[in-house]
Amino acid sequence: MMNFDTVIHSGTIATADWVCKGDIGIKDGKIVAISENIPGGERRIDAGGRLVMPGGIEAHAHIAQESSSGVMGADDYLSGSVSAAFGGNSSFIPFAAQHRGQSVDDVIATYDARAARSVLDYSYHLIISDPNEAVLHDQLPRAFGRGITSFKVFMTYDMMNLGDGGMLDILSVARAHGAITMVHAENNDMVKWMNRRLAEKGLTAPKYHAISRPELAEEEAINRAIQLAKLVDAPLFIVHVSTAGGAEIVRREKFNGTKLFAETCASYLALTRADLDRPGMEGAKYICSPPLRDAAAQAALWHHVQMGTFESVSSDHAPYRYDETGKFLNGTEVAYPKIANGMPGIAARLPYLFSEGVVKGRITLEQFVALGSTNAAKTFGCASKGRIAPGMDADIAIWNPEVRRSVTLAQQHDNMDYTPYEGMELTGVPEIVMTRGAVIVENGELKAREGQGRFFARQPADLRARPGFTAPEFDPAQNFGAVLR
Secondary structure (H helix, E strand, O other): OOOOOEEEEEEEEEOOOOEEEEEEEEEOOEEEEEEOOOOOOOEEEEOOOOEEEEOEEEEEEOOOOEOOOOOEOOOOHHHHHHHHHHOOEEEEEEEEEOOOOOOHHHHHHHHHHHHOOOOOEEOOEEEOOOOOHHHHHHHHHHHHHOOOOEEEEEOOOOOOEOHHHHHHHHHHHHHHHOOEEEEEOOOHHHHHHHHHHHHHOOOOOHHHHHHHOOHHHHHHHHHHHHHHHHHOOOOEEEOOOOOHHHHHHHHHHHHOOOOEEEEEEHHHHHOOHHHHHOOOOHHHHHOOOOOOOOHHHHHHHHHHHHHOOOOEEEOOEOOOOOOOOOOOOOOOOOOHHHOOOOEOOOOOHHHHHHHHHHHOOOOOHHHHHHHHHHHHHHHOOOOOOOOOOOOOEOOEEEEEEEEEEEOOOHHHOOOOOOOOOOOOEEEEEEEEEEEOOEEEEEOOEEOOOOOOOOEOOOOOOOOOOOOOOOOHHHOOOOOOHHHHO
16 A cells, blocks of 8 residues: 555545545655545545645736836745735746846846745746847747746737737747747727827826726737737737627637637626726726726626636736835826736635635536636646646645635735735635645645745647648648748
8 A cells, every 4th residue: 555645535626627525645746546535644634525626826927027117016936926825826827027138048047036935836937028039049949948838928018019020920939839929918009099198188097097998909909919820820828808809809719729728817807997996096906907897898708707718717916015116106196007007816816716606606616627727737838737636746725615704915915015805705715725745825824935836847738629720821732831831
């Protein structure tokens, strides 16, 4: 009989495919056995009928990252990973941002040093804002070789926007190396035009941020990004979809076989643009881009979550404090475009999705596991994470599905001075969270030590069941197809 390090017994195991009662045996940080009854174990954890699920994989978070305007977020890799762990996550993939003039090699070295404090296993998505020849043909391939197989580009913000030609260049490189391109899709000129019009009329309070970035700006850019990716048949991931029209474009293109992935965020399911109209400057807490939408868009996004349009529901954790170090770096009475753009939420993502999704019957438990963990593992090549199966990392979260509590700032365990989810009544809480078999959170207490997280290399995205698109100009059957390829 195998001598297990840990046995989790008497639980209800929930995966993206099935739910059943059973025990899990763990050895050397790996799941090695799943059975109806497993004896032994140096440590036996009594799940007591609670839900035993794969730990969450937060695949959209900004940790220890400067914005393009130089504002550093409040969370470093210690506080950010601790907050993620208390939210039921066992690993995460924050962004490592290249700003113009930086080499990708230097960016990775910088984030390696920052990430050394993490209590969770981690990888990176690169952010690319300066795709020069050295980046495209030397530095990015070297990053891919290390297992950093995804990166993000922007279609908005003057300091980040690559333009359509720049996107085609980078999509082509990504395709050649089996990487996936993530895109922030908003039409930059539409947004700038709206900002000018609002400024001319003196409409600069936080509430006007909601209309400064129109739904059409997102929908047009999503469609354009997809067409650019289809031209070179490259996989594409649309981040933080906030509109019904954008979600419908994604659904249609995925149905047609495009190599397309997408997410929405818990904030778009939980909050609306009415939050931007809170008294005084309180609305500044809710400024993010794309902006919060109305109740109709929120209902449509929930429908798309239910129907499988999105691979994941992420947090887009962007922690800017409600003070002069964050939101009000440019002053407390400034126009909305000068207020730092982003909200925290890494610890609230899964509890919100469980309570409002599973408990209220919008999604199944299996969908919750897929949206919170398994799909991110498949999409971003986390080969040993996101599933409960022999040989996988013992990244596990044990949830009490019945505990009801009101969200507070203290529960977030981050470096923020507010949470946009304050006061929400949620049901379900992760009580034990494990990374590679080590308990990192247990009954409200941190058990991890600083720096115990490890970098994990990733594989190319899983493109099965996505046949893609071949433009006639690239068709090998045509005389010119081979030349263009």
